[in-house]
Amino acid sequence: MRIDILTLFPEMCAAVYRESILGRAAKKGVLTVDSVNIRDFAGNKHNSVDDAPYGGGAGMLMQAQPVYACFADLCDRLGTRPHLIYMSPRGKVLTQQRAKELAQLPNIAILCGHYEGIDERVIEEIVDEEISIGDYVLTGGELPALVLTDCIARMLDGTLSSAEGRENESHYHGLLEYPQYTRPPVWRGREVPEVLLSGHHENIDKWRAEQSLRVTAERRPDLLEKKKPGED
Numbered sequence: 001m002r003i004d005i006l007t008l009f010p011e012m013c014a015a016v017y018r019e020s021i022l023g024r025a026a027k028k029g030v031l032t033v034d035s036v037n038i039r040d041f042a043g044n045k046h047n048s049v050d051d052a053p054y055g056g057g058a059g060m061l062m063q064a065q066p067v068y069a070c071f072a073d074l075c076d077r078l079g080t081r082p083h084l085i086y087m088s089p090r091g092k093v094l095t096q097q098r099a100k101e102l103a104q105l106p107n108i109a110i111l112c113g114h115y116e117g118i119d120e121r122v123i124e125e126i127v128d129e130e131i132s133i134g135d136y137v138l139t140g141g142e143l144p145a146l147v148l149t150d151c152i153a154r155m156l157d158g159t160l161s162s163a164e165g166r167e168n169e170s171h172y173h174g175l176l177e178y179p180q181y182t183r184p185p186v187w188r189g190r191e192v193p194e195v196l197l198s199g200h201h202e203n204i205d206k207w208r209a210e211q212s213l214r215v216t217a218e219r220r221p222d223l224l225e226k227k228k229p230g231e232d
Helices: 010-017 020-028 064-078 096-102 120-126 142-153 163-167 201-219 221-226
Strands: 002-007 032-037 083-093 107-112 129-132
Touching: 002 010, 002 064, 002 142, 010 020, 010 032, 010 142, 020 032, 020 142, 032 064, 064 107, 064 120, 083 096, 083 142, 096 142, 107 142, 129 142, 201 221
Parallel strands: 002 032, 002 107, 083 107, 083 129
Antiparallel strands: none
16 A cells, blocks of 8 residues: 655654554555655745735635645656545544545545645645544644554554454444553552453453443443444
8 A cells, every 4th residue: 555645844754654563564565655745846946835815814825736736746656646635624533444444545645734724726626535633723734644644554454463453452343442461460559350360261352342341331432322233
């Protein structure tokens, strides 16, 4: 899979996707991530890509043409049109299910806004969907783009050491993850649940399923309401 991030701060993105799980996935050939500097398509000697919004208001707005030219150049270089996602607080909130769906696509491009956003006309022209990572506002779209990239990458076969590690995580099946423990068996008077020390895998699996339901009911009951009857 290939993900291209269209941004004003390519090095900020590269510092993340070259490290940790994303970096290992790239070395394995599971994932290719690259960033493209929108300023390279500014078309002026100062590489300026922003201007004051019509109608007034605070801040500056990213212009349509540099964004359009950046994406058009990417399409030409790849020989195909990637599915383009704009990271925006007005988009649909990212879910694990959407990440699974996006992981099935061969090419994705992620557009990062900045300042007060992007001229609406280029969004209408080239963007396929808008995604938010939560009901709050950040300075730019780079951090949300990296969150989305990381989330999608974990869904790709070969990114993690085993599919089981991915499937047992919070939200993968619509529930929160069960509590986990490691050595020592007693820490500051707190003991590891006896069932986890028993070696009885059937009982351990049952305990983990019960704990996952308990934690979800206590902390995110809304997730249980979304699950269909009979759904694991």
